[in-house]
Amino acid sequence: MSNPKHDKGEHYLTSPKAEPFLERLIFNNRAVILVAFFILTLFLGYNAVKIQPDASFERMIPLEHPYIVNMLDHREDIENLGNFVRIAVEAKEGDIFSKEYMATLEKITDEVFYLDGVDRSGLKSLWTPNVRWVEVTERGFQGGTVIPDGYDGSRDSLEQLRQNILRSSEVGRLVADNFESTIIYAPLYEKNPETGEPLDYSNLSQALETKIRQKFEDQNPNIDIHIVGFAKKVGDLIEGIASIAWFAGITIVLTTILLFWYSRCIAGTLVPVLSSIIAVFWQLGILRLLGYGMDPYSVLVPFLVFAIGISHGVQVVNAMAIEAAKGFDPLTAARLAFRALYIPGILALISDAFGFLTLLFIEIDVIRDLAVAAGIGVAVIIVTNLVLHPLIMSYIGITKGGVKHVQNHGEKQDRKWRVMSYFSHPGVAPVSLLIALMGLGLGIYYKQDLKVGDLDQGAPELRADSRYNLDNKFIIDNYSTSADILVVMVATPEEECTRYPVLRAMDTLQWELANTPGVQSTASLADVSKTVAKALSEGNWKWYELPRNQTIINATIREAPPGLINTDCSLTPLLVFLEDHKAETLRTVTDRVETYIAENSNDQHTFKLAAGNAGVEAATNEVISKAKNMMLVFVYAVVSVLCFLTFRSIRAVACVVIPLVLTSILAEAIMAVMGIGIKVATLPVIALGVGIGVDYGIYIYSKLERYLLEGKPLQEAYFETLRSTGKAVMFTGVTLGIGVVTWIFSPIKFQADMGLLLFFMFLWNMVGSIWLLPALARFLLRPDRMVAKAREAESKR
Template sequence: MNDPQQEQGTALERLIFNNRPIVIGLCLVVTVFLAWQAVRVLPETSFEKMIPQHHPIIANMFKYRSDLEGLGGNNISIVVEAKEGDIFNAEYLETLRQMHDEVFFLPGVDRSALTSLWSPAIRWVKVTEDGLSGGEIIPQTYDGSAASITELRNNLLSSQEGLRLVAKNFKSSMINAPLLESYPDPDNPGKLLKLDYQRLSHELEEKIRDKYQAQNPNVVIHITGFAKKVGDLIDGLIQVVGFFAICLLITFALLYLFTWCIRSTIAVVTTTLVAVIWQIGLVRLVGFGIDPYSMLVPFLVFAIGISHGVQKINGIALQSGSADTSLLAARRTFRQLFLPGMIAILADAVGFITLMLIDIGVIHELAIGASLGVAVIVFTNLILLPVAISYIGISRKAIQRSKNDAIRPHPFWRLLSNFAGPKVAPISIFIALALAVSGFWYQKTHLQIGDLDSGAPELRPDSRYNLDVDFITKNYSVTNDLMVVMVVTPEDGCTAYSMMEPLDRLMWKLTNTEGVQSAESLVTASKLVVMALNEGSLKWQALSRNQSVLDNSVSNIGQKLFNNTCSMAPLLIFLDDHKAATLARVTKLIRDFAAENDRPGLQFMLGAGDAAIEAATNEVIARSEILILLLVYLCVGAMCLITFRSIAATACIVLPLILTSILGNALMAFLGIGVKVATMPVIALGVGIGVDYGIYVYSRLSTFLREGLPLQEAYYQTLKSTGRAVLFTGLCLALGVETWVYSAIKFQADMGLMLTFMFLLNMWGALWLLPALARYLIDPNKIVKQSAGRFSLAH
């Protein structure tokens, strides 16, 4: 009976094990090719991938992009602070001029929209005896003399737009550089280059911050913006590689302690690394790169691969006790575990694919990358690993240990088997229900969509970037948290009183709303000019009902507060922060106002600015969150139902995962982590990893039940065979990812904490709650009868 030829197995088994050299050769060729692709993968991200491009707010922004110079949301703000004195000195102004010119030539900068005190487009306007007069803030005659600086100061005080570029204490000023996603190649103007955020971030450090702080010790430079934040995150990818290496070493050491066999340990780790190489190589082939938000996918592939690899090695060790050869042990294990492993992987892949429903490019890439990674595990860990073990075998020490484990009593597993007992099972279910209800209530009352902190929550509060954000927020009357409302009229209608009057009312409502710092529009400019033309009397700072007065008041303003055809006037809303509550409050007010005041020929449309983009993203996440989790569970449940053909078995596997999701969301709320682009996929991905535990445990449990064992004894035997591997996998992966908590990147630290929690709770749910549910949902007699029926039919 130990002759492999007498154990025919399935057609797939015969195809694989009768052609082992070909299988290994093909895997080797594919590995070499995809490794070559993997080493060519570059860190890559895009502003447009981070936003929901089909959301109405974003659609409005794209529609009027040419009329929104510098307001699109993808900007770099560079603040030059004077350590001593103020900005009104020749040395400071010369440094600012040189920096302005340096930024002008940085790759990807929209040069036509670049603004600073040295920009000719930033002008002053004031009333003189001859009427309105204006010009550049820094005049052409500027020569650094005291008289020129005095003239500059007077011009600045007469420029509303210029004052937005200067700190309230006049100790710093700002250079604002809008960015282009694609820009002409300097060496080949007919070719467009894609903006490299990492390169731009490095050039900002080297050519701007380091260079000019060294050149002028009296200045401190602060840099913020999407490109700088993403550049810092991409730099953190190197640190992620370091943590991956630590995780690899921890996994290797623990795996050896689990198997007591260096050969099988190397085989599991190697085949799992092959899966990671294949995943990264395939990502390169489909045209993607590695961005800060998909950097955890290779680790997830590694985690899932280790999970399946441990089950295979554990199964081969158990089979080796009764098999004469390593080939026979590998074939029996393949026959026993390929189907549950395949179902678990399909459930993972289908769950990941559901993330495609979120209309955000970076999540689409994450979903595709994770699905590709899970798919390759079928070849590397379900096929290549047992084939490799069939050649190298398992050490005698490991086989003997496995034999001893099979026959000796296990007090620890006997204790855990009480989870399936009639006394403990109801207590377990009661505790699970209490945790589910309390966790659901806590997440419902505390979990928020979006950012909960000012600055960049992906980075530590004391990171240089967040310190720079904090400096700008404290010292400037306007912030980077800008929301733009586009007031759309017929051509030449943007100055009509019928448009400006409701705009004035909306501005009043906004400026009296919590979280709004200030608001500016064509109305602001008109009021200031009318007041100035009337000897500066505050009584005249009002919106005139006389159309001629309105037209004259905005005819000479230097600010670009309407487009060339006067059919769209932007309302600029500067917020205190971009916290979820602030964005929700302001967007609701604007939409309510638009619903009451929109009419033919006048529309109020949300459409640009960092804060508006963040609000759109939050809304997409809020709409998708519940739908994604429901679809993930429906897909996972469907795969389990197809496999085990039992609603009860499906419930035993899926319900512990649902409890983990509820408690995971509650943990996010407790830690002050909002649901956003960076964090939402983790819960869905955690379900994908967790289903493996349940499928393997239930698969073995049903096998022992079909042999006629009582439930508690069947679960004890399950723990002796599979429980050890499940417990090891959960602890091993949790220890590996727990090291992320010490990362300098807060996003990675948060994800490390969340994944550690989910690895442990999914593992514990499979060992604790699944047998308790089986006590009430599974009928052992029915399983025995079904097994007997299949046996009779086969004969």
């Protein structure tokens, strides 16, 4: 005997008007499509497992910013460009003036010299010939290498070494203020000059650990080694990626358990997980084929792809379970679920993709790479979770246990949904809007303190107690010269960089910077000239001034240290040592320099910002500051346009988008309160939270609109909406939250920050769609007009 519901469903499915072409194309060719999926999964999976970690100094900086353009234009002329490592070798007992310590320092210097990626010509250590001392005697200038000729480790030679160090300018730079450690400074090539291969940060970091730190600390228990620098920081970030595998496993296990609790169906549990894992493999495989690797920032995107895939898979399982409970067979249930979900599903995923792609406007390659990775991931989910998932389920179907679970929990769930439907009640909706306005006010108040850039010393990407940050703290505490260096480049015509007007302009800028908050000290060619002029005048401080006679100036800079003048005397750097690299410090100093540049650059000399690690961070902060608001405007504009094209109503757009705006403002307030600045690592969170968060509102509103057009009152329509999709939307929020909450325990702090912020945004966006959207609908929607408009449109067809 035929099932009447089944017969009705079959008729409904075969109706040309009701059956979309896309549905016929997919379900009439199930076997062929599944075979194609299998082959493609094998191919892309093979490429996915071969994807390699990828990091580059240039990809993490805004290459189009004027500061960076200036820096790269003169990269061959100056040091301190930002990509270097500093290795502090500490004597745990005693000081550096021992035969044993100096012998170890020599061996470490030799080992660093042969590391791949080190610019050997710029290597500095007490043992390198470019570290010298100079003094003025009655016979004129005398000088030499800091390591005395004939050094043999004896007491006399060590005493001579002490004198040479004191006569050099390296105390506080290469030699600690307390003489208990020294630094090996190693500039790095971004590309191997022989092979053209990019610097492998992972290998370099491992070499620094095994060939330098572990090797020499094991050989000499009296030695501690501290290593800082961009390359080491990136290496530690890449190393932290290894822990991601554990988080991935935990996420998959937790998600699987929750899915089974939700569906009580083995197929409804395993198929969404399998489809989402396939989506991750497809994404990684496509990225590798396009030439991308996984840098420390985009490595988290596969987590998002998996979580988004699960969230849409839940909708399919939910819809199929409801249809199966009505008595439909697996194929019919799958087709009905696909028909109900493919339009809101594709809209939601396209909104996700455009939310990610707004990051392409930010002129930093790692953020653009993240945007590409996320965009590809979302495109893949459209295929795997909206096509592959229903196709597999059309063969397997929802198990009897899953159908029974839907049937048995109907009444109990209805009571819950009936209570929640009061969010749209005329008496409750105003209270909800008042609470939302209060939250909006608090968010706006607290987000005023939100800063751009780093807010702490050290590497904020890593935990405060990480080895890198402890090493950085050691160097800050023991050396008077900061590791945060801003380089102002002074360009002149050839052979003109030592002219008096040029040096005078530099000296004036130095004086202004010395009186600028955040500046520790400065150094330039003008200092050298003044120091030597004083020395030539028997050390009388009255003569510590720039000579006006060019011949005397030429004599004073004859022994200028390397790095303060280029080969054709067309560029000389002014080094500014900062107290830290906090955003406020960088902004204050660069503003002062830019004001001076505007007033003092001329045909004889042009001041240019900026090189050094502080210059790079200042440029990055400026790009992020300008891009943040533009990115938000664009992502909201795209989401609003897509919603309008789908629902054809400004009121509908307001219902979906306003809860997202509230979430964005509250998230920024949380960042301000927790001391999390907007930077390369956290900026993408804003777009990701909006792009993914819109999914909830789209699913809720699409159902609500359907029931309103059937003529149901708003509260009754919202009750039916909750009955059909409320559980799935709530579970989606929890699933997305679980997909990122494990990041909070990452050893990499920026991953923990991203996990916390995304966890909040995913859950709060879900709350907004369930709680605030119906309250807004009570005031914004006009159901009678919606019905009349729909009937009018239908009559014109």
